[in-house]
Amino acid sequence: EAGVVQSPRYKIIEKKQPVAFWCNPISGHNTLYWYRQNLGQGPELLIRYENEEAVDDSQLPKDRFSAERLKGVDSTLKIQPAELGDSAVYLCASSSGRRSYNEQFFGPGTRLTVL
Amino acid sequence: AQKVTQAQTEISVVEKEDVTLDCVYETRDTTYYLFWYKQPPSGELVFLIRRNSFDEQNEISGRYSWNFQKSTSSFNFTITASQVVDSAVYFCALSENYGGSQGNLIFGKGTKLSVKP
Numbered sequence: 481e482a483g484v485v486q487s488p489r490y491k492i493i494e495k496k497q498p499v500a501f502w503c504n505p506i507s508g509h510n511t512l513y514w515y516r517q518n519l520g521q522g523p524e525l526l527i528r529y530e531n532e533e534a535v536d537d538s539q540l541p542k543d544r545f546s547a548e549r550l551k552g553v554d555s556t557l558k559i560q561p562a563e564l565g566d567s568a569v570y571l572c573a574s575s576s577g578r579r580s581y582n583e584q585f586f587g588p589g590t591r592l593t594v595l
Numbered sequence: 596a597q598k599v600t601q602a603q604t605e606i607s608v609v610e611k612e613d614v615t616l617d618c619v620y621e622t623r624d625t626t627y628y629l630f631w632y633k634q635p636p637s638g639e640l641v642f643l644i645r646r647n648s649f650d651e652q653n654e655i656s657g658r659y660s661w662n663f664q665k666s667t668s669s670f671n672f673t674i675t676a677s678q679v680v681d682s683a684v685y686f687c688a689l690s691e692n693y694g695g696s697q698g699n700l701i702f703g704k705g706t707k708l709s710v711k712p
Contacts, residue, residue: 483639511698522599522686522702523640536696569638578698581628581647581690586640 482506484587486572492593498560501590505553505574512549513584514557515571523571529555530578559592567594597622599689601703608677609711616672616706618687624648628690629670630700631661635683643685646670677710684708 485504493499505512510531515523526545528536531552540547544563549555559566569589575582598621608614620629631643644654646663654661658675674681684707688700 513699520604520704522688522704523700524702525699528699536699571640573640575698581645582698583630583642583645584700585642586632588637588639591638 484572484574484585486570486587486590488590489588490591490593492595493562494595495564496561498558499562499592500556500558501570501572501592503555503557503572503587505555505572506585509574509576509585510552511575511578511582512555513573513575514547514555515573517569517571517589519568526557526570528578535578562592562594564594567592597624597689597691597701599687599701599703601687601706603706604704605707605709607709607711610679611676612710613673613675614677614708614710616674616685616687616708618670618672618703620668620670620687620689622668622689622691624692627692629663630688630690631670631672632686632688632702633683634686634705640686643672674708677708679710679712682708682710 512529514526517523527540529549547557569591571589572587573584575584600619627648629646632640634640660673662671684705686705688702691699
């Protein structure tokens with residue numbers, strides 16, 4: 481069974497440029513998460529989807545970040561415009577449900593460098 | 596407040612040594628789940644174990660063992676006879692159990708383990 485797929489793996493952009501990350505979750509997983517992981521820190525949740533609905537986006541900086549999950553499968557996370565402080569690894573995860581016991585499966589992440 | 600603390604930032608051991616990674620958590624929930632994930636240099640977090648708050652039995656899986664003590668809010672992870680392949684960053688995480696945040700993971704800052712040959 482294929483795991484969570486993310487692309488690109490690495491992205492280098494200049495500040496004020498837009499950037500987008502793509503995630504394909506494990507087949508059949510209705511719950512999808514986007515996390516940001518700063519250097520030397522644990523992942524922090526940005527947004528959680530149940531199917532195509534964003535059910536928790538309280539930590540998403542909405543002035544520059546946006547996300548979508550069309551048809552409840554793939555998801556895209558966008559930053560526009562990027563700032564220096566956005567340099568981090570962006571992780572996508574999926575699970576079969578939103579219960580507290582559900583294991584989350586993570587993708588390899590996209591490492592973003594903003595110059 | 597929900598919080599996970601991993602006080603050890605980095606640990607370095609020599610192969611075959613035993614090593615324990617500490618995790619202390621804070622939660623207002625009476626029912627909750629705790630997790631350990633491994634993050635090798637490739638970057639992908641790998642699930643290791645899940646434990647619910649009502650099950651305080653220690654668990655052993657090969658060279659890995661986990662000690663959950665509700666009285667001290669700790670969920671420590673021990674690797675016996677460490678190997679170079681164990682080198683990674685290890686994260687402890689707490690899963691929220693109620694309301695709109697149910698299922699969200701709160702991670703500690705991680706402990707970087709280096710096992711030298």
